[in-house]
Amino acid sequence: MSWRIAAPVAEFGCFRSAFQFPWVVGVCAMQIFLVPIFAQETSGGLKGLSLQQLGEIEVTTATKQPVQVNRTPAAIYVITQEDIRRSGATSLPEALRLAPGVDVARIDSVKWSIGIRGFGSRLSRAVLVLIDGRTVYSPLFHGVYWEVQDTMMEDIERIEVIRGPGGTIWGANAVDGVINIITKRAKDTHGALIAGGGGGTNQAFGEARYGGQAGDVNYRVYGKGFDRGPEEHTDNSNFDDWRREQAGFRTDWTPDNHDSVTVQGDIYKSSMGESNRIFSLTAPFSYISNQVAELSGGNVIASWDRTEDDGSGFHLQTYFDRVNRSQSTQAEYRDTFDFDFVHHFKLLRTQFTWGVGARISLGFVPQIVPTYFFNPNRRTDQLYSFFVQDEIPIVGDKLHLTIGSKVLHSAFAGFDVEPSARLLWAPSGKTSFWAAATRAVRTPSDIEEDLTQISLRNTSPLAYTLASSDPNFQSEVLLGYEAGYRRLISKQFSLDFTSFRNYYSRLSSVEVGQPFLVDSSGSVPYMVYPVTNGNGVKGTTTGFEIIPNWKPASWWRVQPSYSYLHMDLSTLATSTDRGTVASLEGSSPQHQVMIQSYLDLPKKFEFSQTYRYVSSLPAQSVGAYHTVDARVAWHPNRHLEFAVTGQNLLQPHHYEFGGDPGPLVGIRRNFFASVTWRQ
Amino acid sequence: MKSASVKRFAPCVAALLAGILALPLPGQNSKQAAKFNEYQVKAAYLKNFVQFVDWPADSAGAPNEPYPICVLGADPFGAALDGALSGESVNHHPLIPRRLANAKQATSCRVLYISSDEAEVRRGLSAVENASILTVSDYPEFLDRGGMIQFVIDNNHVRFEISLIAARKVGLTLSSELLKIARSVRMNQ
Numbered sequence: 001m002s003w004r005i006a007a008p009v010a011e012f013g014c015f016r017s018a019f020q021f022p023w024v025v026g027v028c029a030m031q032i033f034l035v036p037i038f039a040q041e042t043s044g045g046l047k048g049l050s051l052q053q054l055g056e057i058e059v060t061t062a063t064k065q066p067v068q069v070n071r072t073p074a075a076i077y078v079i080t081q082e083d084i085r086r087s088g089a090t091s092l093p094e095a096l097r098l099a100p101g102v103d104v105a106r107i108d109s110v111k112w113s114i115g116i117r118g119f120g121s122r123l124s125r126a127v128l129v130l131i132d133g134r135t136v137y138s139p140l141f142h143g144v145y146w147e148v149q150d151t152m153m154e155d156i157e158r159i160e161v162i163r164g165p166g167g168t169i170w171g172a173n174a175v176d177g178v179i180n181i182i183t184k185r186a187k188d189t190h191g192a193l194i195a196g197g198g199g200g201t202n203q204a205f206g207e208a209r210y211g212g213q214a215g216d217v218n219y220r221v222y223g224k225g226f227d228r229g230p231e232e233h234t235d236n237s238n239f240d241d242w243r244r245e246q247a248g249f250r251t252d253w254t255p256d257n258h259d260s261v262t263v264q265g266d267i268y269k270s271s272m273g274e275s276n277r278i279f280s281l282t283a284p285f286s287y288i289s290n291q292v293a294e295l296s297g298g299n300v301i302a303s304w305d306r307t308e309d310d311g312s313g314f315h316l317q318t319y320f321d322r323v324n325r326s327q328s329t330q331a332e333y334r335d336t337f338d339f340d341f342v343h344h345f346k347l348l349r350t351q352f353t354w355g356v357g358a359r360i361s362l363g364f365v366p367q368i369v370p371t372y373f374f375n376p377n378r379r380t381d382q383l384y385s386f387f388v389q390d391e392i393p394i395v396g397d398k399l400h401l402t403i404g405s406k407v408l409h410s411a412f413a414g415f416d417v418e419p420s421a422r423l424l425w426a427p428s429g430k431t432s433f434w435a436a437a438t439r440a441v442r443t444p445s446d447i448e449e450d451l452t453q454i455s456l457r458n459t460s461p462l463a464y465t466l467a468s469s470d471p472n473f474q475s476e477v478l479l480g481y482e483a484g485y486r487r488l489i490s491k492q493f494s495l496d497f498t499s500f501r502n503y504y505s506r507l508s509s510v511e512v513g514q515p516f517l518v519d520s521s522g523s524v525p526y527m528v529y530p531v532t533n534g535n536g537v538k539g540t541t542t543g544f545e546i547i548p549n550w551k552p553a554s555w556w557r558v559q560p561s562y563s564y565l566h567m568d569l570s571t572l573a574t575s576t577d578r579g580t581v582a583s584l585e586g587s588s589p590q591h592q593v594m595i596q597s598y599l600d601l602p603k604k605f606e607f608s609q610t611y612r613y614v615s616s617l618p619a620q621s622v623g624a625y626h627t628v629d630a631r632v633a634w635h636p637n638r639h640l641e642f643a644v645t646g647q648n649l650l651q652p653h654h655y656e657f658g659g660d661p662g663p664l665v666g667i668r669r670n671f672f673a674s675v676t677w678r679q
Numbered sequence: 680m681k682s683a684s685v686k687r688f689a690p691c692v693a694a695l696l697a698g699i700l701a702l703p704l705p706g707q708n709s710k711q712a713a714k715f716n717e718y719q720v721k722a723a724y725l726k727n728f729v730q731f732v733d734w735p736a737d738s739a740g741a742p743n744e745p746y747p748i749c750v751l752g753a754d755p756f757g758a759a760l761d762g763a764l765s766g767e768s769v770n771h772h773p774l775i776p777r778r779l780a781n782a783k784q785a786t787s788c789r790v791l792y793i794s795s796d797e798a799e800v801r802r803g804l805s806a807v808e809n810a811s812i813l814t815v816s817d818y819p820e821f822l823d824r825g826g827m828i829q830f831v832i833d834n835n836h837v838r839f840e841i842s843l844i845a846a847r848k849v850g851l852t853l854s855s856e857l858l859k860i861a862r863s864v865r866m867n868q
Contacts (some may be wrong), residue, residue, distance in 0.1 A: 057715055
């Protein structure tokens with residue numbers, strides 16, 4: 001058994017999935033396969049059909065039986081295109097709600113908080129997110145701007161969600177988890193697709209794609225756009241109106257049997273309503289500004305895969321990414337250039353992989369308000385990395401060891417090492433155990449090194465908090481230990497169990513300095529309470545995830561899951577931090593329960609529903625909630641789909657996460673209809 | 680569906696639905712009426728594959744020599760395979776179905792379908808390791824194990840993936856048409 005370069009996508013730009021992180025590929029084995037049950041009638045009607053026509057015939061499948069458990073030595077969950085379609089998800093965060101153990105909370109219409117195994121936050125600070133091998137992690141705020149990450153949902157092949165550290169392969173910031181979004185190859189998106197709909201908060205949306213082939217080149221182009229309305233505001237501020245347009249393309253050129261070259265790109269433009277508190281040194285000192293932020297950007301990725309007859313090969317990828325953000329309190333203009341090379345080959349009986357990477361990010365962060373600025377406001381950040389990994393079969397197919405390490409160099413933090421060791425034991429095709437020990441780091445970002453932020457502490461007597469950054473801030477470090485067990489119990493039932501204990505050190509803290517009085521002539525004297533960031537928090541997170549998969553019948557699949565998380569953080573004796581521990585511990589749910597059900601009904605109807613329970617987030621003043629999403633779809637033929645989706649059905653609105661300066665924003669019950677036509 | 684915004688947007692949605700309904704529906708007159716069992720379709724694929732494979736000149740066989748299409752392990756096709764092959768020939772080679780009792784018999788096959796079972800796959804592939812035989816299976820990691828064509832079910836459609844290097848290793852040439860239709864073509868292992 002090899003869980004190396006194996007995925008069908010390996011040659012076609014599934015970059016880190018297949019080449020840099022070979023064991024992920026075993027996931028393709030998770031596909032549920034089919035075992036024949038009943039005798040056949042005559043297949044005379046199929047005789048005259050061509051290969052192409054055969055591929056277009058809809059078939060009934062007998063009882064589905066997973067023949068083998070997934071043998072990836074990591075806590076990985078794959079959201080398939082089918083899951084996404086049947087959930088009715090219209091955005092990436094909505095699709096990520098389908099992954100067990102991922103904490104996805106909607107802040108308002110536009111903004112999300114996403115965490116894996118704790119540390120949920122507006123920008124998912126230690127989760128690395130990749131779209132077709134392009135890192136969408138922002139070096140300014142150490143996080144992901146979820147509101148600008150999008151693609152055609154129909155063109156996503158799958159989303160791989162890795163809970164736990166993946167630093168050895170993916171490098172910096174793959175600490176709590178990795179989210180790897182992989183779009184289909186252009187070959188799989190031939191023909192036209194037009195879809196649209198609206199209703200509820202999803203006021204209107206539409207999209208179109210066309211794909212085809214010219215000689216050795218397969219291509220597609222797409223465009224999409226939507227208008228989204230505000231969620232529930234008790235103060236009627238309704239600031240979170242959102243409008244977005246995006247277009248993109250992908251071309252895959254396969255000149256011969258050894259090479260494949262992909263060029264792809266996207267461009268987007270978005271007007272996002274947001275609410276920010278703005279502080280000033282003169283009256284009114286503090287006010288809330290509801291404005292529209294203008295966000296735009298784009299990217300181009302070029303990659304080349306070469307594979308030799310002996311199975312060795314390389315992947316070469318480079319991309320350019322531009323981000324423009326113009327908001328009421330800040331602005332950011334950033335160009336990122338990235339280069340990656342990965343080479344793999346057989347070394348004795350082992351599979352050896354090595355790679356180098358370089359990323360250069362040029363950011364300009366002009367000052368918009370006097371109380372919030374970066375110094376310097378132009379900065380070029382460089383990140384260099386090198387990794388080696390070897391997969392060693394120890395006892396034939398049964399026992400595998402994967403060891404490796406990444407070495408990173410960033411201007412922020414100097415050198416960092418991210419080693420890992422993973423062991424897989426599969427005594428039979430139906431059972432596997434795995435264990436892993438990993439070190440991963442989150443490198444410092446601009447806000448921890450260059451930001452000065454002044455906020456009002458008290459109006460009478462006048463006092464400000466002055467938050468400045470510390471150029472000596474070090475990388476946050478995780479030492480993670482994981483173990484997992486997978487078992488195929490019967491044809492209908494399988495189980496995936498994972499447990500973890502993570503040791504965090506040097507987590508970011510807020511260090512309080514000595515207050516001082518500013519009494520310059522001609523203005524009101526005020527107190528200044530200085531704070532700066534430090535590495536003063538450490539601790540552990542412990543937890544487990546249980547993910548059974550039950551298929552009671554060929555037309556019904558049930559996917560329940562439960563995740564438990566216990567965060568036990570503390571402040572170092574040397575630290576003056578007061579609030580960080582409570583804030584981190586109280587922003588991720590301790591319990592999450594999800595039950596997904598996918599039903600195929602007669603007359604070409606299908607019904608899917610998701611129930612979820614999320615326990616309370618005291619630091620966000622958000623209580624525990626449970627709710628249900630449901631979707632009914634009808635396919636009169638293979639070209640058309642009509643669907644009605646209902647979200648958050650159990651209550652008129654509920655709260656999921658804080659973050660906006662006003663009262664909590666309620667997430668509404670939402671209905672929308674859609675229709676899709678495929679050529 | 681009673682919220683005010685639904686009412687507000689209902690006309691847009693209705694217009695959109697109407698617009699899309701007006702599009703031509705090429706599928707309605709095609710062969711969509713009857714749903715087939717997946718193994719009927721797979722049997723038809725096996726027959727079709729033969730047309731798109733070139734065997735090395737030294738093993739093409741004498742004219743009129745039958746080409747056995749073999750099944751190793753539990754037979755999922757039943758009568759469907761016999762039906763699909765009856766009366767069919769490729770380049771004057773009649774196609775005949777053959778159920779194998781054990782892997783050793785596989786060397787006489789042109790196409791070897793191996794049932795989706797780890798042990799059968801291992802035995803079958805090692806039995807035909809250097810022979811010019813097209814290997815096919817539903818087994819999920821078939822291509823990883825050195826197989827050539829793996830069936831996959833994609834949204835209730837039968838598709839297949841190809842490992843070109845496995846075919847080339849034993850001198851089989853797969854036509855570009857076959858590669859074009861494959862859901863994916865793997866050029867390495």
